Amino acid sequence: MSVLARRAGADERADHREVLAPVVRALAEITVGRPGVAVGLLSGLGEGVERVGGVRVEREIVQDTLARALVDTRDHPRAAGCCTTAPPPAAITPARTFFSPRLPATVGV
16 A cells, blocks of 8 residues: 555646545555544545546545544544535436336236
């Protein structure tokens, strides 16, 4: 993880240096038991995580990592409030309306 963080930190692309490198460093810090350092690295990113791209789930992993680091540092109120997400877009159809009731089979057609 340290090698990956150094590579991202030396990348010519600003998004990799300023966003991806801190995320990777934070993950490395968590794995060696230094959640406070991870909190510092991830807290400063805010919406910057979106600059790297990826799907919503990948961005949520960063938020969840921050929440876990906050829990590990016993900052429970901040952990509870850091990962609020918007409701899903209206275009997503709930399963109960997506699946229609089974129509009776027609015999002898």
